[in-house]
Amino acid sequence: MKVLITGASGNVGRYVVKELLSKGETVVAAGTNTEKLKKIFGETVDVVNFDFADEKTYEKALEEVDRVFLMRPPHLGKPEDLYPFIDALKSHNIKLVSFLSLMGVEKNTIPPHHKIEKYIEKLGIPYAHIRPGFFMQNVSGIHSVEIKENNEIFIPAGKSKSSFIDAADIGLSVATLLHESEKYKNTAHTITGAESLDYYNIAKILSEVTGKKIIYKKPGFLNYRSYYIKKRGLDKNYVNVTVALYFMTRMGTAKMVTNEFYHLTGRKPRTFLEFASENVNCFV
Template structure:
């Protein structure tokens, strides 16, 4: 099949591309970075270099494809850009995708959504996933869409490193012994590859998770990996976390979104639909990720 993979060679798209190529599919990888082209081609895929803001480029790239894997790929650096509304910018990319799907005639879409996409509000920074699911659901009914809803990515834990180094603590506005789901990008890529080869039938939702583990267990696992078995997870007030993020230079609106998202994690609202549609857990566990965490921790 002819498959388009967005997201360049990121944490999900690179292993996904490798797997799809190994299975004999014709894969085109969309990237904004011309320097990625040789690496993309080395994987056995074609490169399409252009912007997610350019509907004509997307339309041309998508035309003739059997399946498009679509994700919004703003990098984490925009969290600190005070001129970008993170939710609105991502939502606009979703609107660009919709227009390009309509113009190109694509009938089968796998969209990387998120935990919390079932909530119209109260999901903080994840609100754009709800927005985009609504936008894509406006496509004609002969367009089949698989909404992939992974939970929190393991690599988001890298953001814990500064306070571990400075205060010997993981600091968030939720915590304790209540388990919550986390996921490895490798497990996400595996599930997407699986869904690409399964029949498409209307609109479907699938949650993706690797392990259900509590904040205190995460602190213990990461602490042992970095040689600090006494590492603790400290729960602070929303206002304290918000001020800490803003003082670190984060866009205040983005920071508010993170705080609200974490509140929804702590009170369980974020996971209500997940537990109603609980997936089989993937293969990569926090102990596996902790090895990569320790390497970055030691080198940073």
């Protein structure tokens, strides 16, 4: 049987695919841009057109599939947007769904991840939720624009700390869960990096690896929201979710460090210094 990967071209999805292939699994990469998926993965995977908003794409995507990596696309801010596909997983007797959730979401009802987890559990679908800390790729990706152009980190996290984790480490964790589906049936895993850092620490590390003087700007929520919607042109629903996440971060929800990644994989998670050094081109 096959493993379906939603969001296969994303930061985490492509690593899930890579690690599953290394474990000998047959992988189906799903997305709305099949040509992009073919360019990324070539002949190593089956590629299928899939759209959460189009129920007609579900049947083909789930053909001969018994395990699923489920990722909420950033533009779908409502948990209900994923419910029809989760219903389809139930009707296809999927033996494990690994949902990319969020650290601390079991106690935090604000992000959509909370309701999605609960809906999967309510339907009785075997699950293995993965609850990572903040992605290192958030810094090298969406927030890298201000770092490159203005030498500043523009994130409304105050003085809070986050236990950043590399998306590659998340991908390996998810692949482990899906590959050993019976072992990890009906479990949840909070995975983090090895250290908890504030954005002053991040600025110091980035200054070290780039040779530039990078500062942490520490904007307020309203300033951040206005800038990302009006200046950066990002979707309002997406920005609202990030505001909620950074609000919770200020409450201390993102600082916890766990050993779960090591217990799952037998490896130590990559540090932010290692990540920044290997991805320095994202910041200069």
